[in-house]
Amino acid sequence: MKRTIAIVGGGDTSEFYVSLRSAQGIYSFIDKEKYTLYIVEMQGLRWEVQLSDGTKAPIDRNDFSFQNGAEKVKFDFVYITIHGTPGEDGRLQGYFDLLQIPYSCCGVLAAALTYDKFACNQYLKSFGVRVAESLLLRQGQAVSDEDVIEKIGLPCFIKPSLGGSSFGVTKVKDKEQIQPAIAKAFEEAQEVVVEAFMNGTELTCGCYKTLDKSLVFPPTEVVTHNEFFDYDAKYNGQVDEITPARISDELTLRIQTLTSAIYDILGCSGIIRIDYIVTAGEKINLLEVNTTPGMTATSFIPQQVRAAGLDIKEVMTDIIENKF
DSSP states (O other): OOEEEEEEEEOSSTTHHHHHHHHHHHHHHSOTTTEEEEEEEEETTEEEEEOTTSOEEEOBTTTTEEEETTEEEEOSEEEEOOSSTTTSSSHHHHHHHHHTOOBSSOOHHHHHHHHSHHHHHHHHHTTTOEEOOEEEEETTOOOOHHHHHHHTOSSEEEEESSOOTTTTOEEEOSGGGHHHHHHHHHTTOSEEEEEEOOOSEEEEEEEEEOSSOEEEOOOEEEEESSSSSOHHHHHSSOEEEESSOSSOHHHHHHHHHHHHHHHHHHTOOSOEEEEEEEETTTEEEEEEEESSOOOSTTSHHHHHHHHTTOOHHHHHHHHHHTTO
């Protein structure tokens, strides 16, 4: 019997359409001879499955099933590819845990922790991982321009502590930009991080582990044409993505070893991707951990899978079968 799989995309943040593109990517990657696939689109309380005839059917949230004519369809496995809430922050993970439906990514705690960039970085800092100096603002809190300049310095990044795809992120170069950047970031989330700028080479490295294997992919070097790796760089081609990265074998191994260690420290599952910046003296600094990374055909993970000489279809099968 073929297992029935839901690929869940959408979500409740600015990354809604980016997530749906990842869902289409994953749909194209998974072996359709082994699995029956459906894309489920979530937005608020609108949970709908896309049917083969182009129509949509509502999902019954009591058991995550749907009616296809006279047949009630239940899912054996869920591939979560929502970037943002509720799929990246642990909420859906808790729901599927209660229903005892296996899913592709890490559990509630790791998802919630990695979704909060400030909390995650401070947690990993306690394990000796290098991170940028930063400060956190919650909704209703304020910080003076002088404090930002004294404690963090300029230039700096001001960004939502929750979210992704660089929505609400500003690279701040002068004092006059600080407060507008904070206001912009608060439009995306209730917590805002002010983070020191680090000058160096930006790298990103994917990893996944199963019961019988551990695979860390070749890192990608990210050379943006813009001020930083913003939305246009990520999705509109204003960047050079070089896989494998133009770095020494020794630095590659250090990046891969750190990626594997962070995976284990956080208790991750499925595919993750970790972003770094390497500063003077080949010091590796963590930027953030992504537990539901982008999965379009041109995203980093498929690039790195190809560079590793692996088949993305087999990787997807590994992720799915590891849960059974």
